[in-house]
Amino acid sequence: MDLACLYNRNFMDLGLKGRVAIVAASSQGIGRATAEGFAAEGCRVAMCARNRSTLDQASDKIREQYHTDVFAETLDVTDADAVHGFVAAVATKFGKVEICVTNAGGPPAKGFLAATIEDWRKAVDLNFLSTVYFAREVIPYMQRQRWGRIITLTSISTKQPVADLVLSNAVRAAVVGLVKSLANEFGKDGILVNNVGPGYTATDRLKELAKSRSAAQAKSEKEIFEAWAADAPLKRLGNPKEVADTIVWLASERASYITGQTILVDGGLYKGL
Template identity: 50%
Template sequence: MELGLRDKIALVAGASKGLGKAIALGLAKEGAKVAICARHKDLLETTAHEIESILGSEVLPIKADVSISKEARKFVQKAVNYWGTVHILVTNAGGPPPAYFEETTEQMWEQAFHLTLMSALNMAWEAIPYMRKQKWGRIIAMTSISVKQPIGRLMLSNSLRAAVVGWTKTLADEVAKDNILVNSVCPGYTLTQRVKVLAQNLAQEKNTQSKEIFKNWEEKIPLGRLASPEEIANLVVFLASERASYLTGNIIQVDGGYYRGLT
């Protein structure tokens, strides 16, 4: 299937590893020109060179910490200065640290607010004017299955990712007239470094081993396994494409059947 992504300008945040890297690679495979950002310059540039060596396509690495408002905005500005516009924005950032409510502090909530919610808003504020002008745009917010089924000990993530989907649902209505589509993707348990760290933390708390935590998760997933980052990326690439032209305002889980709810 031709997805119509060749020469589209795509921006993927938090893309030096994990889900962001898989998404950037997936978009580049379809011929998009991809700008990626992350906090650590060396790893970011290694990822850009890796994608370029695989596909021969240009990847623009931009060092930025999207939890800092001016850096989130500069990520978009620098990509636009280089390529002239932006068609696709994938908002993505590492999740807040695991904690129960009584373990959290006001500072932790403020940091999580900027990392999880404000990072997406700041990038979108910069990107939307270009999308409006060209009457074509895709904004895809990476959230979590926790927005549909909260996950234990992830108080910060559960709360603030819910705010992200409230924002995307409302924004989708506001920008639809300009052919800008806005959707949220909610990964379930996926084989990323963050999930491995969560497993380690849970194992310590329960005085067991990480492999037992993974086994417990797998038993709750009808497909019997965790997702690969590429399986999440496949949906994101489709939502970014011409073929998703009538999909907006959706909150879509990719979780192997983990979530049992009807909506």
């Protein structure tokens, strides 16, 4: 082995150049940072979200900055037919589907008795069934090429329930059950399935949560943000890019023996072992 060559390497080659990556719900926040992360590695990227103008702004910027193919389509991830059409369009445009990051907005912040049955149904649609829809569509492509990566973007709530987020705490656990089951069933086909759980990460979603907490606790939004930062051993909020970097690495050749896992990107917020 050429040791000099090993020691001289000052970067980690992720082996992602030319791969086709779908990132769901990716016009803003962590999804957007993830789409950008794959583009920076030379992947061809497919993005989606509901709002056309925000999606176009994000996809145009990524296309220009990284000189890579970016396909963007508006859709609601809770619409199974729309997800079917989107994945088929990605396969037609790029010839394959190799990486799929599932994502969606988060459910509203509520305690158990405040959450209606309709809230529960919506949370299941948004954060569980949307993951099922994407997995059902992408797995057959991945099986045919005997290579695939599915990464679900969920929350620290998959390991440690968050106060007033009972919908997220309960529904995201089902995603982890799905991730482990898919990892077991499709490992033989070269498909790796993992889950990434962010802690408090500076995005619009967090601003919304701070607003509802501030109203409920009669504290300013600034105090809410400071308390979240203080809770993590790293004493700050996360940056969407820090979550995105973990997702991109998990999709890469450098994480080729990792499947069925949940990895938290939370600055140490999770208090368990």
